[in-house]
Structures are given as structure tokens and as C-alpha cells.
Amino acid sequence: MPDITLDVHEIPKPQRHPKIFSLFDGLAVGEAIILVNDHDPRHLHDEFEADRAGGYSWDYLVREKRDYQVRIGKTTATTPPRKLGNTAELTNASVDAADVAWKLTSPDRHLDSNLIRLAADGEIAAHAGGEVDVLVHVIAGSGQLGTESGDLEVVAGDLVWLPRRSQRAFRAGSDGLSYLTVHTHREPTLNIEPLALRDAQS
Missing domain, CATH: 3.30.110.40 (TusA-like domain)
Structure with a gap:
């Protein structure tokens, strides 16, 4: 052609x-x-x-x-896989509060993903999740995941499933807490909360 x-x-x-x-x-x-x-x-x-x-x-x-x-x-039938970043490098820098260190931004994506960092003893307050299941991979540090049935201790390497609409809160330990979230892409909704906190609650 x-x-x-x-x-x-x-x-x-x-x-x-x-x-x-x-x-x-x-x-x-x-x-x-x-x-x-x-x-x-x-x-x-x-x-x-x-x-x-x-x-x-x-x-x-x-x-x-x-x-x-x-x-x-x-040149290719689909966009080839590629490297997006390195979580070890992204979690090395210091953080003062809640911070979105990285997020998936491709407009054609079918997934959303954020790398959230909490400072030592920092927290994301209890809230109900949205209409998507969320997979959480704890990258560094430790802390607690607050749920309706009690607190779960989490450490680097843990994989955690957050069912849609479930109650959750994150509290970092003395060594801080960094975790990656992955879930189905959803269109943004109007929200007056600060960007970093809103993304951190995904």
C-alpha cells in the first residue's frame, strides 16, 4: 500500500x-x-x-x-515492551510525607500504576477504595495495612490484594514504606484533594 x-x-x-x-x-x-x-x-x-x-x-x-x-x-505490529524505570532508584531518595514517586502515564494504557512512598511513621488515612481491585507490591520499608477486620503487617516483598470498595489505610514504620499499586485503568473524576494524596489512595 x-x-x-x-x-x-x-x-x-x-x-x-x-x-x-x-x-x-x-x-x-x-x-x-x-x-x-x-x-x-x-x-x-x-x-x-x-x-x-x-x-x-x-x-x-x-x-x-x-x-x-x-x-x-x-515498524512493529504493536508497541514493543520497554523499560519504564527502576524501583530501587525511585525509592532511594528521601521523602517528607506522602509522595507519588512514579506513575504510568501513557494515554493508551489499560492499566493504572503508581509508586507511593510514605515517610517514616507517615500514613494515608482510612478510606474506601474505588470500583476496581488493586494489587499492591511492597517495594521497600515496612508498615501496617489497616482493614475493617484489623491491621496487617507488611514488609518489602509482600503482595497484597485490595478488593474493590474495601476499607484500607496505610501506616509506615520507622523505616518508611514504599509500594507499587496496579489496577485497571479508570478515567479521572473531579476531586479537590491534593494530587499526591489522591493518587496515593488508589
């Missing part, structure tokens, strides 16, 4: 990137989009690198003032 040429000059800016990604995702391996624009689409390249790293090619065909053409090719 010949390359698809997409001139974005007449496409409203908020619709450009969604249109490009929609076309790209519909390509077969080896096919490509020729993107025509009046400026260097560096931000688009950043998005491709963040969300589809290893699965695309990016070749400038024209780089002139107000005339840019880029061939964006599909």
Missing part, C-alpha cells in the same frame, strides 16, 4: 495529534504516513517516543522554513 499523505494545515490543532495516532494505529507493518506541516513536529515526536517507542520510524523528507514533511513508518 502506498504511503498515506496527511496535510494537517486545515485540521484544528486539538484534533491533529489524535488524527495522526488514529491513522498510525490503523497501519500495517511497513506502511507509513507522510506528515505535511509548516513547522517541525517535535512535540509529536516526543509523544511517539513516550507511547510507541520502538514501534515506529521517523524520517524527515523536507526540512525547510514553513515546510516540513516527515515519513512516520510502522
Whole structure:
């Protein structure tokens, strides 16, 4: 199939990137989009690198003032697996209270994941979970998970399941507490709580 040429000059800016990604995702391996624009689409390249790293090619065909053409090719059927970070490095830095050290941010994700750190003796107050089950992996430190039926001692290496809507609270021990949460992606809802605390309660 010949390359698809997409001139974005007449496409409203908020619709450009969604249109490009929609076309790209519909390509077969080896096919490509020729993107025509009046400026260097560096931000688009950043998005491709963040969300589809290893699965695309990016070749400038024209780089002139107000005339840019880029061939964006599909090199793999799906986005390849990739390294996102290192939990040991993320938990080494000191923390004063509740901190979201890392979170999964890809807009096309089907999972949500956060790395939460609590300072020594810090806590996340008791609350009811949302409509998704949550898997918790304790990465470092120790503490207690408060539940309706009592407290559970947790240490590095523990895997904990939080059933949907269950009551939970986290209290760090004297060595702090760092844990990774994983659950099905859910769209954000309006919430006036600080971002770090809201994410930590996932």
C-alpha cells in the first residue's frame, strides 16, 4: 500500500495529534504516513517516543522554513515492551510525607500504576477504595495495612490484594514504606484533594 499523505494545515490543532495516532494505529507493518506541516513536529515526536517507542520510524523528507514533511513508518505490529524505570532508584531518595514517586502515564494504557512512598511513621488515612481491585507490591520499608477486620503487617516483598470498595489505610514504620499499586485503568473524576494524596489512595 502506498504511503498515506496527511496535510494537517486545515485540521484544528486539538484534533491533529489524535488524527495522526488514529491513522498510525490503523497501519500495517511497513506502511507509513507522510506528515505535511509548516513547522517541525517535535512535540509529536516526543509523544511517539513516550507511547510507541520502538514501534515506529521517523524520517524527515523536507526540512525547510514553513515546510516540513516527515515519513512516520510502522515498524512493529504493536508497541514493543520497554523499560519504564527502576524501583530501587525511585525509592532511594528521601521523602517528607506522602509522595507519588512514579506513575504510568501513557494515554493508551489499560492499566493504572503508581509508586507511593510514605515517610517514616507517615500514613494515608482510612478510606474506601474505588470500583476496581488493586494489587499492591511492597517495594521497600515496612508498615501496617489497616482493614475493617484489623491491621496487617507488611514488609518489602509482600503482595497484597485490595478488593474493590474495601476499607484500607496505610501506616509506615520507622523505616518508611514504599509500594507499587496496579489496577485497571479508570478515567479521572473531579476531586479537590491534593494530587499526591489522591493518587496515593488508589
